[in-house]
Amino acid sequence: MATDQLAVITGASSGIGYELARCCASGGYDLVICADEPEIEEAAAKLRALDTKVDAVQADLATMEGVDKLLVVIGPRPVDALLANAGRGLGHAFLDQDFDEARKLVDLNITGTIALVHRVGRGMRERNQGRILITGSIAGFMPGSFQAVYNGTKAFLDNFSMALRNELKDTDVTVTCLMPGPTETDFFERADMEDTKFGKSEKADPADVARKGYEAMMAGKSGVVTGFMNKVQTAFAGIIPDTVLAEMHRRMAEPDGKG
Template identity: 65%
Template sequence: MPDTPLRRTNLLAVVTGASSGIGYELARCCAQRGYDLVIAADEPQIEIAAAQLRDAGTEVTALLADLSTPDGVGQVCDALDGRRVDVLCANAGRGLGHAFLDQDFADIQRVVETNVTGTLHMLHRVGQMMRAQREGRILITGSIAGFVPGTCQAVYNATKAFLDSFSYALRHELKDSGVSVTCLMPGATETDFFERADLLDTRLGQQKKADPAEVARIGFDAMMRGEGEAVPGWQNKLRAAIAMVTPADVLAGQHRRMAEPQAPEDEPPAP
């Protein structure tokens, strides 16, 4: 009698930027669907996230890796140890507030290298694996910020515009390959992002934000259905639609009012 091939049971998901926020919740979504996990982030909290995920019975490999660098991306790929990857959630990202010329260029470079260069590197390496195996699902965390010129957040919004655009192009390049690409485009979400980006003293930082668990669930479900995009929440869908028909100059002015630092109440506003 010929050997019967064994059905795969240990599916594997890679989630970057998984120490907190949307990335952690995406990892939880994967764990709840029975995926083993390789998770990575550039902060020690990744070990706490891994312990919480293991408590639910999930096999987790956690990596403290700088995903803005080739070495960091290489750490993640080396940790795969030849296993096939079924899901990639490319979620690692950094924000940066304040006016472009007032920012430190090293911080600017870190945002670009994390959000764009490192993300592309990870997508390139894991995407090639998925194409070779003719199966896989990719979720890229973009943003509705990519539809708006980001005055006082110019570099961050531009990186998200890149990712939003790139995801659609990659999706169509991989058409009929067995690999799907989905872009998750959330609005403001209750994560550490605003603190790390020094945006707490802005209207953006102070406004009500979405639940990261709900945002992640919507993105994960869209990825599993093979859809091209996921924009969580009707308000974000409306904002995205308005941005498509509003002149860029108007959008830039509106964004400045939301993202520029607010003067303390006991100080007169700047002229």
């Protein structure tokens, strides 16, 4: 189903982002996909096999140079859907983390995301047309002991998405926040969290998570928390004191060797 519309998906080499790109391909979008490592070309090859036009960009979206590199490849083409999904986690106690790693996490999850949304979003507002999907997380609803910086970045994104959506309410540009719970991707290994209850727990299928996010974006919804238990958890997060939530998070995210 060709639509001649363009979707830009970041973090599309694996996990939720790759599955979001597959959803966009099935929806008939041409794709610009981006990730930091050469594996983005392998993802592009698999997506092209679905009879989809794909441009792949290898760029570090934790840097302004990386964001600009992606924007150059997009060029003057109007972006119909922006799926700002690239992100990383970082486990362990904050004071035990390498500060450069923590800073890069903020640069990628927050600064790189809003820089891209700012540039692409202005074009959408001018044309009065577009869909933005931001991958936040249910992690944004609770203080993330032993993953403190990550949960802070996701609290930012969950909050930012809702605010931007409100600012654009008189336009035909929609902003949707995808808020998954633990999902079976490379995320926990990359965050050095395999030795935690989160790391060892049963997780959602990234294809299911992505499909729910894509459908919510296409329906112009404000957001979607994927999975029944995650919906229950986020509902309770509004009632349970933050001190208790922080302790609950510690039990899930503290490395087993230290708990």
